[in-house]
Amino acid sequence: MEAQFWHDRWDKGEIAFHEGKPNRLLLKHFDALELVEDARIFLPLCGKAIDIHWLLDKGFRVVGIDLSAIAIDQLFDDLGFEPSVTEDGDLTRYTAPNIDIFVGDVFALTPDQLGPVDAIYDRAALVALPAAMRARYAAHLAEITGATRQLLLSFDYDQTLFDGPPFSVDEAEIERVHGARYRLHLLEKGRIPGGLKRHDAVDETAWLLTAKG
Numbered sequence: 001m002e003a004q005f006w007h008d009r010w011d012k013g014e015i016a017f018h019e020g021k022p023n024r025l026l027l028k029h030f031d032a033l034e035l036v037e038d039a040r041i042f043l044p045l046c047g048k049a050i051d052i053h054w055l056l057d058k059g060f061r062v063v064g065i066d067l068s069a070i071a072i073d074q075l076f077d078d079l080g081f082e083p084s085v086t087e088d089g090d091l092t093r094y095t096a097p098n099i100d101i102f103v104g105d106v107f108a109l110t111p112d113q114l115g116p117v118d119a120i121y122d123r124a125a126l127v128a129l130p131a132a133m134r135a136r137y138a139a140h141l142a143e144i145t146g147a148t149r150q151l152l153l154s155f156d157y158d159q160t161l162f163d164g165p166p167f168s169v170d171e172a173e174i175e176r177v178h179g180a181r182y183r184l185h186l187l188e189k190g191r192i193p194g195g196l197k198r199h200d201a202v203d204e205t206a207w208l209l210t211a212k213g
Contacts, residue, residue, distance in 0.1 A: 039118035045125035048075035120150035
């Protein structure tokens with residue numbers, strides 16, 4: 001999946017993947033992360049997710065990254081924050097109280113830039129990536145976060161029904177890309193209310209990933 005694909009989606013406002021309210025599986029399973037107030041949570045490929053509003057309102061700190069400056073400008077407008085914007089290596093960093101968002105390629109993000117995080121919340125990152133990119137993404141995510149625990153939301157469906165993204169990333173695929181570093185704990189699996197892309201036979205899954213060793 002080329003970066004230009006996502007730039008084009010934001011340029012055209014074709015962002016059906018954006019939810020206008022906090023994700024229901026986040027609300028239901030967030031406590032599985034066992035975080036204390038003021039914990040810092042990393043959201044890869046975050047867009048302008050309403051989930052960020054919810055996390056900040058709950059007293060957590062947020063750090064994220066997305067390719068699209070349009071998405072991040074809209075995020076801070078929606079939050080009502082005037083961020084400080086600085087160049088940080090190959091990335092652009094937007095900073096406001098309790099929130100840091102990078103604009104650029106997630107693979108360019110270093111551990112020093114990211115800083116310590118207490119958890120990862122992956123709602124739309126792994127499922128946005130084609131199969132050929134997922135193992136590299138998973139390895140990079142573990143490297144820059146120290147394989148901290150994560151709440152991973154995914155989709156499970158017959159990929160021949162329609163093209164991704166979002167792609168179908170089932171248990172076997174999650175094990176393939178994350179299994180060397182993480183233990184997988186299935187929290188929930190069930191049909192998406194209202195379906196996905198006009199198809200009803202789509203399951204959504206919530207996973208807690210905890211580091212091995």
